[in-house]
Amino acid sequence: MTETFQLTREQAQVYDDLFVPALFGQWAPQLVDCARVHHGQSVLDVACGTGVVARAARDVVGHGGRVVGVDLNPAMLEVAQGARPDLEWVHGDAEDLPFENAEFDVALCQSALFFFADPGRAVAEMARVVVPGGVVALQTYAPxxxxxxxxxxxxxxxxxxxxxxxxxxxxxxSQGAVDGLIGLAAAAGLSLLESRSSLGVAVFPxxxxxxxxxxxxxxxxxxxxxxxxxxxxxxxxxxxxxxxxxxxxxxxxxxxxxxxxxxx
Ligand SMILES: C[S@@+](CC[C@H](N)C(=O)[O-])C[C@H]1O[C@@H](n2cnc3c(N)ncnc32)[C@H](O)[C@@H]1O
Structure with missing residues (x-):
């Protein structure tokens, strides 16, 4: 669906108008819940696309919290910024996050791990930018x-x-086997809080x-x-x-x- 990073603004808008409601939107509140996000926290949405996870996180952290989305694709970020100028949108690579160590309480990544050249490196980067005791949460698709x-x-x-x-x-x-994800988390120095298997729906015309x-x-x-x-x-x-x-x-x-x- 969005394998290319060369999306135009129109394609990014189609992603937000069609693919987010048809598939991606449903997991965002689940991921926020799985990560135990709570009021007032600072949350990073890695490979945010048009920002559906960031929006769900904002609903929970409220205005006292901080929500930042980061993505490699400028067109996705433009659509995200147009829809939600109240959140922070940053251009950057999941494998080399443009943030300080321990800048966030929580780092989330939805429907993107399988696009990264080195998913382990991205998980390690997410671990780096959360505080000690902070949470990293991933959503991907089962094998x-x-x-x-x-x-x-x-x-x-x-x-x-x-x-x-x-x-x-x-x-x-390619990145949905629970054992594989647990291995990536362990290699990044993270200890498992929870894994979930969730059956959802993809809607097509x-x-x-x-x-x-x-x-x-x-x-x-x-x-x-x-x-x-x-x-x-x-x-x-x-x-x-x-x-x-x-x-x-x-x-x-x-x-x-x-x-x-x-x-x-
Ligand atoms: C299927 S979309 C998912 C977007 C969003 N997380 C959602 O759930 O709607 C995959 C996203 O990963 C982004 N992406 C792919 N590789 C990336 C990388 N190395 N760093 C940052 N973003 C990346 C793409 O630009 C795209 O926005």
């Missing part, structure tokens, strides 16, 4: 084997487009839109022939028939993994 809809979908695409499709469509599911969204976001779009793409769309319509309502809207179950850990 494909635990995804009731996306697992069969990726197998369908691989059946038509070849096994490399599993890799090309694999980004979102149609089954064909699922195929289009998922394939267009990857290099697979340029690699497959039009007739292969058509077969994938037809297969997706059959596969996801059970998830469509009368209007054609498709609601796919999608499993997220959330983890909170404390700096010693």
């Amino acid at each position: 494909l084997a635990e995804q009731p809809a996306y697992g069969p979908f990726v197998e369908l695409v691989a059946g038509h487009a070849g096994p490399e499709a599993r890799v090309l469509l694999g980004t979102y599911w 149609s089954a064909a839109a699922v195929a289009q969204t998922e394939i267009q976001a990857t290099p697979l779009a340029e690699q497959i022939r039009p007739e292969t793409y058509e077969r994938i769309v037809a297969g997706t319509e059959e596969l996801f028939g059970e998830y469509a309502d009368e209007s054609g809207l498709v609601r796919l179950p999608i499993r997220a993994t959330l983890l909170a850990a404390r700096r010693g």
Whole structure:
């Protein structure tokens, strides 16, 4: 969906208008809750996008607290700033956070760990910028084997487009194994507070839109022939028939993994 950092302002606005309500918005209050954010705290939202987690954090910390979002993509930050000029939006890399040691009480990261070249380094950076006793919390998606809809979908695409499709469509599911996340947290000197598995929903206007969204976001779009793409769309319509309502809207179950850990 947002694998590229070269998003235009229009694409970032589409992200906020369509993808946040259809998928990303639902996890934000869960992540804030998992991190035990409370009134008056200072909270950093890493890879904030248009800022849905930062907004949820502000609802809890109130005006006595501080909320900062940081992202690599200037267009995402522009949309975030336009929507919520009352929060702080900073351009920066999750793997080299532009903040002092121990500047925040809590650092959160939602739906982005799998984009980082070195996720362990990003978690270590989050640990660095929270105070001793502070909390780092991550949200990502469970591995494909635990995804009731996306697992069969990726197998369908691989059946038509070849096994490399599993890799090309694999980004979102690559950092969701709980043991792996616990390992990243431990390597950053954090001790586990809680991990959660949360079944949510991804809403699409149609089954064909699922195929289009998922394939267009990857290099697979340029690699497959039009007739292969058509077969994938037809297969997706059959596969996801059970998830469509009368209007054609498709609601796919999608499993997220959330983890909170404390700096010693
Ligand atoms: C799927 S979006 C999630 C955005 C937001 N956390 C949300 O839940 O809506 C992924 C975000 O990660 C950002 N991103 C990717 N790599 C990054 C990096 N190394 N440092 C900071 N942000 C990064 C992208 O610019 C994008 O805004």
